[in-house]
Amino acid sequence: MRELNIGPASEFDDPGRKIIAFDGVEVGVFKLGDAFTAYFNHCPHMGGPACQGKIIAKVDEAIAPDRTSKGMIFSKTQTNMVCPWHGYEFDIRTGVHPGNARMRLRPVKVHLSTDGDVIVTLPDARERPAA
Ligand code: FES
Incomplete structure (x- = not known):
């Protein structure tokens, strides 16, 4: 494992993100409200840069009591x-596709230091997704 300090949490928009590249992998780090999450920037569909796409509210269909x-x-x-x-869409808080729970981004550990910096913990190389 290796910890990386990617700078102050205050530099993130809300919602916001940073893409970091380190040691042959890319990681998307997200802020949503008070929570930070991070995922390998590798889509489970065909390996695209999922973390670099648009950030949008999930679109739901409103169904009336008569089912219309x-x-x-x-x-x-x-x-x-x-x-x-x-x-393909993925929930920023969980990395899971809204229509298929088996389709999910691989999480990366992230936490805040006592002085407010965002710290990403990369796993060993053998635990990372293939490029
Ligand atoms: S690579 Fe196909 S949706 Fe991401």
């Missing part, structure tokens, strides 16, 4: 990143 559609609405509780290659 009331149109599409933006979620107030879930924010996704959209892989730029084919549009």
Whole structure:
């Protein structure tokens, strides 16, 4: 394992992200509210740079009690990143695709230091996804 200090948490927008490249891998580090999450920038679909895509609210369909559609609405509780290659979406808080829980980004440990810096912990090379 190797810890990297990527700078002050205050430099992140909300929602926001930084992509870091280190030792042959890229990691997307995200801030959403008070939480930080990080994932290898490697889409489980075909290996695209999922962490570099748009950050948008999840789109839900509003269903009336009579089961008719009331149109599409933006979620107030879930924010996704959209892989730029084919549009698969992943929940920023979990890395999971909203329609297929087995489709998920590989997480990377991230925490804040006592002085407010964002610290990413990269696993050993053999535990990283293939490039
Ligand atoms: S590679 Fe990410 S959606 Fe296909």
